[in-house]
Amino acid sequence: MTVDTIDDLETARKVLAAQPFSEVIGARLAAFGDGEAVLELDVRDALRQQYGFLHGGVLGYAADNTLTFAAGTVAGARLITAGYTIDYLRPADGVLLRAHARVVRAGRTRVVSRCDLTTVAADGTETLCAVAQGSIAVLGPADGS
Numbered sequence: 001m002t003v004d005t006i007d008d009l010e011t012a013r014k015v016l017a018a019q020p021f022s023e024v025i026g027a028r029l030a031a032f033g034d035g036e037a038v039l040e041l042d043v044r045d046a047l048r049q050q051y052g053f054l055h056g057g058v059l060g061y062a063a064d065n066t067l068t069f070a071a072g073t074v075a076g077a078r079l080i081t082a083g084y085t086i087d088y089l090r091p092a093d094g095v096l097l098r099a100h101a102r103v104v105r106a107g108r109t110r111v112v113s114r115c116d117l118t119t120v121a122a123d124g125t126e127t128l129c130a131v132a133q134g135s136i137a138v139l140g141p142a143d144g145s
Contacts, residue, residue: 002122009033012069015077025061029069035103037069040114043095043119048111054092054119054129062099063115063132070101071136084134092129094119104133111136 014033016022025047029040029104031068039062041047049055063086068079101115117130 006072014038016130033073035073037066037101039066039099041097042105043097057131059092059117060113062084066099066101066115067113067134070103070113074103074106075111079136082135082137086130086132088130090129092119094121100103109138122144
């Protein structure tokens with residue numbers, strides 16, 4: 001699916017659904033708009049590493065995608081991650097991973113976003129497990145103008 005603008009949560013969910021890896025991992029957008037995006041996924045055994053914690057690559061995926069979706073709320077759909085850093089604060093365990101990103105600064109060619117990654121336990125307890133910051137490149141219109 002190729003779109004130039006994403007104006008609402010439903011359209012953003014269609015863009016996410018068009019990403020094959022996002023479908024495989026079971027990611028879903030819970031919120032989208034006003035400089036913020038929230039991506040969630042259920043924690044399941046196939047996403048864990050050898051010690052039973054959620055694999056760091058899953059957290060990296062969630063940060064990367066959520067940083068870019070947050071940027072999309074202010075800069076449109078034609079974006080690509082230019083780079084991001086992630087700091088793992090504690091092992092991720094629970095039943096749900098939630099990534100919440102906010103735009104820090106939106107420029108004409110770059111958007112900077114921050115993301116908090118939390119896990120939610122079966123009893124509803126939330127634990128911050130990682131933080132990320134990224135730079136998102138604005139590609140411009142699909143027609144090259």
